[in-house]
Amino acid sequence: MMHPIEVIFSEIEQVFAEFDHMSIECVAMRLAKAKRIFVAGEGRSGFMGKAFAMRLMHLGATVYAVGETVTPSLQSGDTLIAISGSGVTKQTVWIAEKAKQLGCEVIAVTTDLSSALANIASLTVHIPAATKYRRGHETQSKQPLGSLFDQCTHLILDAICLQYANNQQVEHQKAFQRHSNLE
Template identity: 40%
Template sequence: MNTVSMILMEMTDVCTNIKKDEYDKLVDLFKQKKRFFFSGEGRSGLIAKAIAMRLMHSGQTVYVIGETTTPAIEKSDVLLVISGSGKTASTLNILESASKVGTHIFLVTTNAEVLDTYEGLLIPAATKHRLEGEPKTIQPLGNQFDQAAHLLLDAAIIDSLDNQLLNEEMKKKHSNLE
């Protein structure tokens, strides 16, 4: 079996083993007219930026933590954090700061313990730590988690649109300075 086929099988296993109620909460969150702030470190941060961009294309107001034009977060905003471990020092700092403000926090992670504190989506994927109970993978480091997060968050945005926005409408919000 080739590498791409193996990765696709892994993604199918991981993405079909999430909890429907957690996924539905994410879809409902994306339907709300709020300001969305995204955060993540490393590759998870790149996924956060990709999802932030797509959510902006859907008509939402979106910011990425750490960018110079990102305003102060407020209680009425949503913070979406992508972190495989849920324990990255900068992630914990951001979660604590947003908690003090009273911001709605949604965490995408493999760490069920963190979801005892925060609302979120548990992705049953392998991380770079290869902890007991994580699925097997042929992929290095946190690839499996990051790919699953990208697929699931993109799908949640699509499901949040209820076919209200067609491709042509989303293209209007796509960068035209390329």
């Protein structure tokens, strides 16, 4: 029997063997051109999104997490990153629809290229991982619920941040200056 950490690494490796790595560069380039970036997701996808927003802020982006009390209104020209493993989370799909109506670019992060969320988006980051629904197109997983999607999403969003930092020439010291100093 495999050790649990080996199971997790093996499953992540399987997802990344099927993942289109070019989407990392594509998203990083689009984010560099964005006026402002908004990140949306519910539940665990929302947690991944908030971690991503924080990292982008450290890299100098103007970025907001949708639903926070200090988040301003979306405006034409903004970019929305909408995260939903299934691509059908009602609140996330509604936010993406609203963003598109307002003239924003919508980038979806999902497992399902035919989902409502992917159909709204101008660019979809397809993560071929398992979600809590265990649909036929999803990679098999021994982990509970959407853990595999969450883990892969976190790594892919971190890779986008690394590419963004490289493209924008943001060095560690510059990012560190933006890190919270109230802790």
